[in-house]
Amino acid sequence: MIPYSEALQHLLNAATPLPAERLPLHEAAGRTLASDIHSGQSLPPFDNSAMDGFALRANGAVFDAGTEFAVQGWQAAGDGGVEGGEGAWEIMTGARMPSGLDTVVPVEQVEILSRADGRPTRIALKAPAKPGQHVRLRGQDVSEGERVLQAGQVLDINARTLLHAIGVGEVAVVARPKASVVATGKELVTEAAQTLESGQIRDSNRPYLVGRLQAAGAEVVWQGTVGDEVAAFNAVLDEALAAGAQLLISTGAVSAGRYDFVPDALRDRGARIVFHKVAIRPGKPLLFAVLPNGALYFGLPGNPVSAAVGQRFFVEPVLRRLLGLPQEAVLQLPLQADVRTPPGLRFHARARVEVDGLGRLTARVLAGQESFRLMSMLQANAWVVLEADGDLASAGTYVRVHGWGHQDPVRLVSQET
Numbered sequence: 001m002i003p004y005s006e007a008l009q010h011l012l013n014a015a016t017p018l019p020a021e022r023l024p025l026h027e028a029a030g031r032t033l034a035s036d037i038h039s040g041q042s043l044p045p046f047d048n049s050a051m052d053g054f055a056l057r058a059n060g061a062v063f064d065a066g067t068e069f070a071v072q073g074w075q076a077a078g079d080g081g082v083e084g085g086e087g088a089w090e091i092m093t094g095a096r097m098p099s100g101l102d103t104v105v106p107v108e109q110v111e112i113l114s115r116a117d118g119r120p121t122r123i124a125l126k127a128p129a130k131p132g133q134h135v136r137l138r139g140q141d142v143s144e145g146e147r148v149l150q151a152g153q154v155l156d157i158n159a160r161t162l163l164h165a166i167g168v169g170e171v172a173v174v175a176r177p178k179a180s181v182v183a184t185g186k187e188l189v190t191e192a193a194q195t196l197e198s199g200q201i202r203d204s205n206r207p208y209l210v211g212r213l214q215a216a217g218a219e220v221v222w223q224g225t226v227g228d229e230v231a232a233f234n235a236v237l238d239e240a241l242a243a244g245a246q247l248l249i250s251t252g253a254v255s256a257g258r259y260d261f262v263p264d265a266l267r268d269r270g271a272r273i274v275f276h277k278v279a280i281r282p283g284k285p286l287l288f289a290v291l292p293n294g295a296l297y298f299g300l301p302g303n304p305v306s307a308a309v310g311q312r313f314f315v316e317p318v319l320r321r322l323l324g325l326p327q328e329a330v331l332q333l334p335l336q337a338d339v340r341t342p343p344g345l346r347f348h349a350r351a352r353v354e355v356d357g358l359g360r361l362t363a364r365v366l367a368g369q370e371s372f373r374l375m376s377m378l379q380a381n382a383w384v385v386l387e388a389d390g391d392l393a394s395a396g397t398y399v400r401v402h403g404w405g406h407q408d409p410v411r412l413v414s415q416e417t
Helices: 004-014 157-165 205-215 230-242 262-268 304-323 375-379
Strands: 020-024 053-056 068-075 088-091 103-106 110-116 119-125 147-149 170-174 178-184 219-226 247-251 272-276 287-290 296-300 331-334 346-355 361-365 382-386 398-403
Touching: 004 272, 004 287, 004 304, 053 068, 088 119, 147 157, 178 205, 178 230, 205 219, 205 247, 205 304, 219 230, 230 247, 230 262, 247 304, 262 272, 262 287, 262 296, 296 304, 304 346, 304 375, 331 361, 346 375, 361 382
Parallel strands: 068 088, 178 219, 178 247, 247 296
Antiparallel strands: 020 170, 053 088, 053 103, 068 119, 110 119, 272 287, 287 296, 331 398, 346 361, 346 382, 382 398
């Protein structure tokens, strides 16, 4: 076995960041920016009113309550620029400020003294008006030329909304890594509703890995199951490679049993086995290889949590490298209680990050950490990583806490939940 740190270095050395491609903004949801974006305009693009009311020229002076103004015109959202003059202008929220006017008085703070054809022609202030109030200035949010997004940022809905507002219709994004998932084992049943026969189990690893890969930024170009025959395994690998897979992820058949054929099958294909078995729990038999065409192969164990650990702590760091993302941020939180750890092994534990009544965060390692248990995955909102130091992590020890996926924030829960 090799330590996790050494395995991770092998993974990163084998991964080269992918090239960029250009996409329409509306097709770039969840994609990673390949280059910085600078705004080509100011936002707001012009001074405008933040309230329905009346625009005035204060020029640094405070207007007292009772001050009267003649209304010179009316300005609605969408109207073009006009000269403001010395009087007041009735103005709507978002409307461009008439040139020379710099203050808005809300309609609730104005008394209408006279009207003509239903429009106010003279007003008086009910309250003092401070210069500059209720005006949104040109460039107050974004200035022209300002860098608004950096390479490596993921285009979530907030980023895309800003880009749309400043007129960016096309973006350069990192090409999406193409992945495939192969679940091995003659015992697997693909359809969830299918009745199981003796000795069969449902193929839950494959849909989990497909979902996690997509959430992590990959495009799954092929997926399927295969029994324990080498010829059939080679055939599905050929299909996955023909579909363009750059990362191939399999589950099962990598341990030391009679039917654990994957390592030998890969060698017979000319693959270079980079490592096989890592000092971790769960997932120790994990295998990583490079195929003759340069595709990266991850042989994950078949137990559900072992496969989940392999995806989270081996596949996802490679995806970050391919996407050009910065190093993942990790929380450091205290353990709620003592945790027994496997001596000499880095332990990846399903956990809950909880907040108490005083707002303090702690990490609680869940019961039922065996690698076949799915219920604890349902209960968890994070991973706690315990390094291979001794056989006990004491309550209060600060430990590494990772989101469930590399782009998933830790969702806090109260200790009473």
